[in-house]
Amino acid sequence: MTSSAPRVRVRFAPSPTGYLHVGGARTAIFNWLFAKHMGGDFLLRIEDTDQTRYDEKALVELMADLKWLGLQWVEGPEVGGPHAPYFQSQRLPMYQAAAKTLVAGGHAYPCFCTTERMDELRETQKRNNLPTCYDRRCRTLPPETAQERIAAGEKYTIRLKVPFQGNTVFKDFLRGTIDYQNRILDDMVLLKTDGFPTYHLANVVDDHDMRITHVMRGDEWIPSTPRHVIMYNAFGWEPPTFVHLPVILSPDGGKLSKRKGAASVGDYRDLGYLPETMVNFLSLLGWAPGDDQEFMEMDKLVELFNIEKINAKSAVFDEKKLEWLNGQYFLRRSVEYFLPLVKPMWAAAGIDPNAFSDDYFRTAISLLKDRSKRLPDFVAYGMYFFREPETFDEKSSKKHFGPGSEKLLNTLREALESAPDFETGTLETLYKATAESLGIKGGDLIHPTRLAVSGLPFGPGLFELMHALGREAVVRRLRFAADAIANGQVRTAVTA
């Protein structure tokens, strides 16, 4: 960074009205990565200027989700900072003063039009296929008249006075020059009748006050930007660099929504995705380092992240690839990493966590993690470590629990009962010898054993599995399965 360039300062500015959507999370990630990469600051600012939609719970969850993703802010709620407060609802005097300045400078004016009149106006315009836009009725009100009406206690808003002529041009970092004719921009509300600012005023005032250098936000803000630029000019402030991020779409082309499955960060956490996976995956939606790297840990992302390479094209969220990436993290994360994550899940599934040692949990995890894609897989495909299987995979039962299987399982059981020890090597040798003496293939022994011991047609290497389970459990399960086959009472289940 050259000494003349100001320190990079970016913000994530959500409104606490709901859960953290993956699109919002991606915006936060890009801001965070950019700040880290540039050695700058990442701030969190809460845009709570809509009193009717404020939701305390949403705020708490929002911050928890950001922290879960590892996106800590250096200024904002909880941590404070030189530009506190970071809640817009606590900065009202600033916005009111700013609005006053604009009115005094002839860049804004009080408007006495009611919501009812605005609704009617819009209705009429829509009906006549006209662009919907405020008709500027109060714009020409003499200042004295306006003052009288205000003094009389009439409710009013402050509107931006957009020039009739000329164009407002600004530069979007990703798209280049964007040009709007001023005549199609309407005079938007800056200050509401309740004295609260709208997003437009608040965001301009705060971004300036907080010395924000780059505004990275969703591209739904592009149409509002020229009006923001008009305000920056009216204040005599230098506008920040605008980086409008494309949206994230669902596989059907529309917006990602709860209705179509998962849409929030919390949804994906509940589905068993790791925060690293989410950050890695989301950072790849609309950005690529330029080479072929895709698996990138946080520090790698920070090192490589570059806003020049952000794509202006909207991207589709592909859950299949997310799952693959999660599996890549599962492969690389340690057993110790998973222990506190997975143990409670097994407990929730009815396993008494005190009935097994942590070492036993570790063994189960080490045998399962490399073939799992999501956290719930440990439960879905690993319960047999703690509980005897009661049902057996249907397809596999048809194949491996046939006539003669009873005898086979009993033979195996007897051999295992008298095995010198239960080490994997011993077990493998024993199976090989047994197969040979029976004149069959190893698989003909291994598959029925796996099914009897786990109930599933797939899983860890059988000898490691048996070793982990221990002789007693294996023998008991083989006997149970053999008996069930003999009695024709094998209960089957369809495994995913």
Added chain:
RNA sequence: GUUCCCAUCGUCUAGUGGCCUAGGACAGCGCCCUUUCACGGCGCCGACAGGGGUUCGACUCCCCUUGGGAACGCCA
């Protein structure tokens, strides 16, 4: 209706005028490894939306068309 944005395999993308017979990844398919499932390896399938320019030369630059998306609130 008005305005704005976007456009490479099904999906995420590389590509910034010749390196492109367009590269990688996910998904799908096949083979290999293997006791299974995953992992891994090898291979197959598969794209520059269309039309005009500019240029000796366009995936790359410009225009139009088409398609997709967004905004038009005293919500953000």
